[in-house]
Amino acid sequence: MIQAVYIHIPFCHQICHYCDFNKVFLKGQPVDEYLNHLNLEMRNTLQQVPTESVKTIFIGGGTPTALNEEQLAKLLDMIRFHFPNWSDDIEFTVEANPGDLTTEKLKVLKSGGINRLSIGVQSFNNELLKQIGRTHESNDVFAGIKRAREAGFSNISIDLIYSLPNQTIEDFKETLQQAFSLNIEHFSAYSLIIEPKTVFYNRMQKGKLPLPSHESEAAMFELLMDEMKKNGYEQYEISNFSKQGFESKHNLTYWDNEEYYGFGAGAHSYVQGKRIANAGPLKKYMTLVEEQGTPYIEEHIVSTKEKMEEELFLGLRKAEGVSIALFNKKYKISLEDLFREPIEENKKRELLKQENGYLFLTRTGKLLGNEVFQSFLG
Numbered sequence: 001m002i003q004a005v006y007i008h009i010p011f012c013h014q015i016c017h018y019c020d021f022n023k024v025f026l027k028g029q030p031v032d033e034y035l036n037h038l039n040l041e042m043r044n045t046l047q048q049v050p051t052e053s054v055k056t057i058f059i060g061g062g063t064p065t066a067l068n069e070e071q072l073a074k075l076l077d078m079i080r081f082h083f084p085n086w087s088d089d090i091e092f093t094v095e096a097n098p099g100d101l102t103t104e105k106l107k108v109l110k111s112g113g114i115n116r117l118s119i120g121v122q123s124f125n126n127e128l129l130k131q132i133g134r135t136h137e138s139n140d141v142f143a144g145i146k147r148a149r150e151a152g153f154s155n156i157s158i159d160l161i162y163s164l165p166n167q168t169i170e171d172f173k174e175t176l177q178q179a180f181s182l183n184i185e186h187f188s189a190y191s192l193i194i195e196p197k198t199v200f201y202n203r204m205q206k207g208k209l210p211l212p213s214h215e216s217e218a219a220m221f222e223l224l225m226d227e228m229k230k231n232g233y234e235q236y237e238i239s240n241f242s243k244q245g246f247e248s249k250h251n252l253t254y255w256d257n258e259e260y261y262g263f264g265a266g267a268h269s270y271v272q273g274k275r276i277a278n279a280g281p282l283k284k285y286m287t288l289v290e291e292q293g294t295p296y297i298e299e300h301i302v303s304t305k306e307k308m309e310e311e312l313f314l315g316l317r318k319a320e321g322v323s324i325a326l327f328n329k330k331y332k333i334s335l336e337d338l339f340r341e342p343i344e345e346n347k348k349r350e351l352l353k354q355e356n357g358y359l360f361l362t363r364t365g366k367l368l369g370n371e372v373f374q375s376f377l378g
Contacts, residue, residue, distance in 0.1 A: 001051055005054055005058070006262045006267060008267040009061045010264065011029055011066045012062050041295060053085035054086060055090060056253060057083065057091075063096075069108050073108050076114070092116060096118065098120070098145075106148055115155060121141050123160065123164065159189070161190055162192070167220075169220055186247075188240050222367070236319050238361075255314050257311045265285035277298040278294075311327060311331075351371070
């Protein structure tokens, strides 16, 4: 039974230089029309693949908080209508921009059932924020979080990015100190990845993107792990850190390789053994919903072999790693026999460890995670 829901809102006030998510500049877009089609997509999907109750809902983007109060209220009412059965401890997250967290919007979010905020901060260096195309400044973060606390939010996460153009290790250390002063519950921190079709990609092609060296990037990641631990945050996944009990239940759905609904333009689902991709461009998304009821442009039936590989490279992202007993039970095959070669090779290189029935990354393994994951594919 599917218990996780992802909903994509593709609108942004500003397009960041590093972002390759499906998004459009908000001004002049048919937002209400999009919400109506989202409503139809949910209805039609749930008629085909119903669920009894959900444990996590995540509204991502784009920037969901770019919507005005009426549109946000409409979206939350819609979700409540299609998913009336929530587990008592549901985790209901919305992604937010620091500058969007007005008292009015926070009130709408809270009364609509949102109980977790994921705020795109990226850095506390105002100069860097400008360089990466963000419109907020560090004081907006402090003000927004203060208002969120006053509105009753007790589960707040922020995103940080390191290895940004011209960023030094000292600068990242300063960003972390500022972040810890907020005393929030959760952090996601990623190194910058240059994706095609982004401003940064075009600059890099022209040789105009001064990025830190690989050594500096690794040093920032090590600093991140050490500082998080020192400040009471558990690294429960390669890029995610939380106070005890505040791990992201929604993201654990992905890392545990469980199924989930994905609604909206460019969203992905994993339902009934199929990975499904929705159309990204708004017009195409809305036309497909009207014509065929769902906006699917791609459906892939996941083979058992792929499922087992995914179980490994997703599960190894978690600090606890992959449960050997659980894997053997799920696939009725021995994990250690099946992947003997990559397991032995990674153990020899001290990238993987096996203890108490779990296979997990060592500290060095976390630094070279992608190499380890690759070794389990194909």
